[in-house]
Amino acid sequence: MAFFDLPLAELRSYAPTVTEPGDFDAFWKSTLDESRSAGGDPVFEEIDNRLTLVRTFDVTFSGYAGQPVKAWLTVPANADGPLPAVVQYQGYNGGRGVPHQNLLWANAGYAHFMMDTRGQGSGWSLGATADPEGSTPQQAGFMTKGILDPATYFYRRVYTDAVRAVDAARTSPWVDAARVSVTGGSQGGGISIAVSGLVGDLTAAMPDVPFLCNFERAVGMTDKDPYSEISRYLTVHRFDEAAAYRTLSYFDGVSFARRATAPGLFSTALMDEICPPSTVFAAYNAWAHEDKDIKVYRFNGHEGGSFDHLDEQLGWLRERVPRG
Helix, strand or coil, X not given: CCCCXXXXXXXXXCCCCCCCCCCHHHHHHHHHHHHHHHCCCCEEEEECCCCCCEEEEEEEEECHHHCEEEEEEEEECCCCCCEEEEEEECCCCECCXXXXXXXXXXXXXXXXXXXXXXXXXXXXXXXXXXXCCCCCCCCCCCCCCCCCCCCCCHHHHHHHHHHHHHHHHHCCCCEEEEEEEEEEECHHHHHHHHHHHHCCCCCEEEEECCCCCCHHHHHHHCCCCCHHHHHHHHHHCHHHHHHXXXXXXXXXXXXXXXXXXXXXXXXXXXXXXXXCHHHHHHHHHHCCCCCEEEEEECCCXXXXXXXXXXXXXXXXXXXXXXXX
């Protein structure tokens, strides 16, 4: 790997023109209103996780169009009242995993809500949620699934599921509904940015090496998946470029960052060829809340700060969301 993007001094002021469709807000309001109307109450079923320090609940909640989505809710075993919560979203083709796989936030004293990603969970972490929606022809993966129309695009369903995950978490007696934060790495980071622009009363957001930002730059500057799924698609669908980019304009993290109302802690790595640092800075520099920070890992790739950055997140969130 090598430095391949803008110098750090230029990244800190990088503010590309990311055009929004005129009906951006109306599109998302109608999508969320319809899905909330279609959904029922979430179901929390405690399971035997074979652990002694945390309790785990198998969650089924209503996502896009009322379709069922799975999650895990994990809480400290000794919890005796509502806790601040961290809702987490997974990276590309990862699912909610198994109950003992993600214990950090519960062991730090938070209620941890790990959302499954529909149709994914077959790459590196097990998933349990299908995507029942059909698709036009697509390149392998998820980036071009339904890409010719924002109404059919895969991430319309995923972003809606993610907002509904916050709604579901807030119904749990273990969760303090007024203290809910979101986080995730890569795809999960991009989803957490989207949710931050769609949910107006979050406590904090922690997008880690986020994906799904500044699409036109990302697709043109990296040949790594998942962005390259789009460029490969367009090598065949040569005359669909305008329609594809119009669809992507409804899902760009930069537009959601402009609407963020919560403090944000970002991370990026200057040798990250999967989520180029300029695309991360595009969203970070657009972040609307004045309380924001970005940790830069100069010699790392898409792993970013790894476990060292988790320590940064723990300290940063504790300052803003006391656990007592």
